[in-house]
Amino acid sequence: MLQRPRRGDPVWIWVLHGWEVFSWGLIALVTLITMAGGTPTDRKLGILALTAVLALCYGLVRTRPAGQPAAGYGYGYLCALVVVLGLLSYLGDGFGVFYTVTLTQFIVFADSPRGAVLFTGLGALAITLGGSLREGGQPDVFLTNTISSLGVWAVAVVMALLTPRALAQRDERAALRAELKSTQLELAEVYQRQGAAEERERLAREIHDTLAQGFASIIVLAEAARSQLAVDVDRSAQQLQSIEQTARENLAEARVLVGAAPRSGVAPGSVAVTLRRTLDRFTEDTGLDVTADLADIDCDRPTRIALLRCTQESLANVRKHAAATTVGVVLAHGPDTVELEITDDGRGFVVEDSHGFGLDGMRKRLAEFGGGLTVTSSLGDGTRILATIPLAPDSQE
Known part of the structure; x- marks a missing residue:
């Protein structure tokens, strides 16, 4: 059974469901006109009862309990629709138009294109038989009704074949949208990982070029100062001063790297x-x-x-x-x-x-x-x- 249309569905699906809603307005209007016209009372009651039964079945199938298979309810309603259309065509002149009005319901409630074609054909047969029996079963009347019904049924067949294609396009677009969204999320993750990797590389380069070089210089100066401490005190003092200066510079660079100081640089x-x-x-x-x-x-x-x-x-x-x-x-x-x-x-x-x-x-x-x-x-x-x-x-x- 075709579900209610949702955002992103093709226009054809929206038209189909709009026609389904519109059909009930026409059914109600024709029924009211019949009730107010000169149709015999017994036939009026029969038409009113059949219309009420059809509306009740429609309400039941549309409000079926959650978890119940949709196909069983849909085909049950279509069986009722075929019977009611045949009886209405028998009770009143012009009620065969209900078949044209309810064509979309055959497609909406069928579970497959084959089911839609079958039940629209049964509906055409029902109104043909109903109308012919009302006219006394004359062959020329039966032939006229048959030709008219076959023309409408041909339209129904085209609609039944077009609907799955429209749904396939809908599903394809939905799949493409889902794939696009997934790709966008993956790209965002890739860019985030790439950004993190680039930032780690930048920090590693900064640490190597500043802190690591400074520590290496401190080690070399400390070794030189220690080796010359006993023979060249002045040179050792100068090297210790260089160690102090390098350590201060390293401290300033470390504060920059952790964001605790303005961006390092150069005057x-x-x-x-x-x-x-x-x-x-x-x-x-x-x-x-x-x-x-x-x-x-x-x-x-x-x-x-x-x-x-x-x-x-x-x-x-x-x-x-x-x-x-x-x-x-x-x-x-x-x-x-x-x-x-x-x-x-x-x-x-x-x-x-x-x-x-x-x-x-x-x-x-x-x-x-x-x-x-x-x-x-x-x-x-x-x-x-x-x-x-x-x-x-x-x-x-």
Whole structure:
């Protein structure tokens, strides 16, 4: 039995059910006109009783108890509808029109297209027999009624065949909507997981470039201070002061990472000033010879931070791995980029065999700005790091 239409159903389903409701209005109107007309009293009572019985059956099938099979109630009502239509056609002239009016009910209450076609055919047969018997069973009357009924039945067959197709379209659209909603939820979860992963990666990179490098520097300075404490007190005191300064910087960075301080950065202005302070600290801590050619370039804070982190990571690698004696740093302004070059005369390494977090972190950081990292090195020939970042003309603060 076809259920009440719901939101998203095809227009055909809404028309079908609208016609079902409208049919009861027409039945009531025709019945009232008959009751007020010149039909004999006994026939009036019969028509009124049959209409009441049909309405009662309709109410029962529409208010069937929950859990009861719909098909049994629907076919029971259709049997009653066929009988009532035949009797009404027999009792009164023109009541065969009720068959046309109630065509939608045959489709609504049937459980399948085959059932709808069968019961509409039985309804056509009932009104044909009823009307012919009322007219005395004359062959010409029977033939006329048959042709008329077959025409209406053909319309009913078309309706019965179209309805399942409309329902299939309804179900297909409902399935597509459900699939779309499910896909949207999955995408939202993917974006959420991706965002969380990117944030974890960003935090890991920040920790590596700030806290981890700071702690590594503290360890190296502490070892050097302890080894020289008995022979060079002044040098040890200077190294202890560097340890204190590095620890303070690490504390400030830690507060930034946990959100307890304003976003870290670097004071506004020339990136050369920022890099100069970093190089001076490096020279003071390691004693290496550092030459610097730093162009006076104004750029925005994110760019300055990226260049600073690349410098810090490169110098940390020099300290830990290169065994170099000299380091060169060049900051230059290209046509539309800022370029940072860091070289050393250390032991070098095979670039293809390097899978450290530091170099990967620098590449990803620069990629966020549309820049890139070029690493050139070989065993015994030192290392060259070239970082480039596009620099917009209006990127100054």
